[in-house]
Amino acid sequence: MLGQVFGIFSDMEPLDYLTIASLRHGDTNYDCNYIWPFDISAVEVVSRNRIAVACDYKRLVMWDGISGTSVLWSQTMDTPSYLAYDAACGLVAVEKDGIAMSVHSLEDGKKISGGKSKFKIAAEPLSLGGDGLLMIGEGNAAILREGLAQAAEYRAAWLDKGAMSLYTPGFAYVLSSGKLAKLAIK
Amino acid sequence: MYSDTGWRACTSAVVVAVLLTIAVNPAASAQGTISMAWLKDGFSAVQPALSGDGGIIAASGNKLVRLDKEGDTVWEWSPGAAAISAIAGDGSGGGWASSGKRIYRISQNGKLLWTYGWEEEITSLEPVQDGGIAATVEKGAILVDRLGKFRWLYDPATGCDT
Numbered sequence: 181m182l183g184q185v186f187g188i189f190s191d192m193e194p195l196d197y198l199t200i201a202s203l204r205h206g207d208t209n210y211d212c213n214y215i216w217p218f219d220i221s222a223v224e225v226v227s228r229n230r231i232a233v234a235c236d237y238k239r240l241v242m243w244d245g246i247s248g249t250s251v252l253w254s255q256t257m258d259t260p261s262y263l264a265y266d267a268a269c270g271l272v273a274v275e276k277d278g279i280a281m282s283v284h285s286l287e288d289g290k291k292i293s294g295g296k297s298k299f300k301i302a303a304e305p306l307s308l309g310g311d312g313l314l315m316i317g318e319g320n321a322a323i324l325r326e327g328l329a330q331a332a333e334y335r336a337a338w339l340d341k342g343a344m345s346l347y348t349p350g351f352a353y354v355l356s357s358g359k360l361a362k363l364a365i366k
Numbered sequence: 367m368y369s370d371t372g373w374r375a376c377t378s379a380v381v382v383a384v385l386l387t388i389a390v391n392p393a394a395s396a397q398g399t400i401s402m403a404w405l406k407d408g409f410s411a412v413q414p415a416l417s418g419d420g421g422i423i424a425a426s427g428n429k430l431v432r433l434d435k436e437g438d439t440v441w442e443w444s445p446g447a448a449a450i451s452a453i454a455g456d457g458s459g460g461g462w463a464s465s466g467k468r469i470y471r472i473s474q475n476g477k478l479l480w481t482y483g484w485e486e487e488i489t490s491l492e493p494v495q496d497g498g499i500a501a502t503v504e505k506g507a508i509l510v511d512r513l514g515k516f517r518w519l520y521d522p523a524t525g526c527d528t
Contacts, residue, residue, distance in 0.1 A: 333400070366399045
């Protein structure tokens with residue numbers, strides 16, 4: 181799964197495309213046409229056979245990475261701004277306001293629980309390897325664990341919208357506002 | 367007056383109290399911390415890559431910089447005047463970088479191993495298991511093998527071209 185490709189060619193410009201390309205041959209035996217022609221806003225690879233996709237119009241779907249004309253489930257919801265998965269938190273959708281969050285069942289997509297962030301989430305959430313999610317906003321970062329409970333918070337002016345992050349055991353690297361930081365996570 | 371026995375008893379009582387708190391209130395065990403290990407300035411808004419040894423490879427303008435886990439510079443490499451647009455790590459201290467229409471393979475010592483040129487701008491890089499590198503380009507995706515040889519282009523408009 182390489183990610184999202186937008187506006188692939190002219191006569192399909194408004195459409196997004198969900199596919200898995202064979203690294204050996206470059207062909208695409210595994211296309212998912214089920215959600216054509218809807219705009220994809222977020223993709224989260226839960227596992228090899230569980231790929232969560234948020235797309236217009238107001239849907240969250242789970243694709244098995246193989247089926248061409250079906251998905252495992254589809255749930256109607258407002259299109260989230262971010263999708264994230266971590267074993268501690270489950271499949272989490274961050275709503276457009278960056279505050280409201282919902283946890284969805286991997287089995288059927290139904291909302292299990294919800295919560296509210298203490299700040300507006302403004303960057304892709306980072307999975308902490310099964311130990312929670314690192315959420316970043318303008319001036320804030322926080323660890324969310326089971327039940328979306330906030331386990332820790334960190335404040336720094338350089339944390340900003342669109343911050344990029346990486347996880348390595350015990351630490352998170354965060355790049356934002358021209359600064360690169362290594363944060364110790366416990 | 368200082369009493370070692372008393373101090374031990376006090377310490378034991380505190381440990382027991384903490385353990386009891388965690389047992390009674392599981393949420394207490396979910397508490398965590400975030401603290402700064404180090405902070406460096408002057409980096410570009412390009413997704414960095416892990417170096418494989420706890421460190422990181424990041425872009426700073428037209429430079430590719432590998433930092434170790436303590437934040438010290440291991441090597442720097444530059445493709446020239448053009449800014450770096452994407453980075454991927456090989457897990458062994460080396461990696462790939464793109465700048466404009468070129469992909470550069472960098473060794474774990476920060477030396478250029480090969481350069482591959484494409485007809486369009488490279489927008490992202492993703493390492494694959496056999497040592498190759500996949501790149502997204504304007505029309506789709508390409509795969510370049512571990513020696514810097516073209517393997518295929520996937521163009522959704524026309525399919526696969528090898």
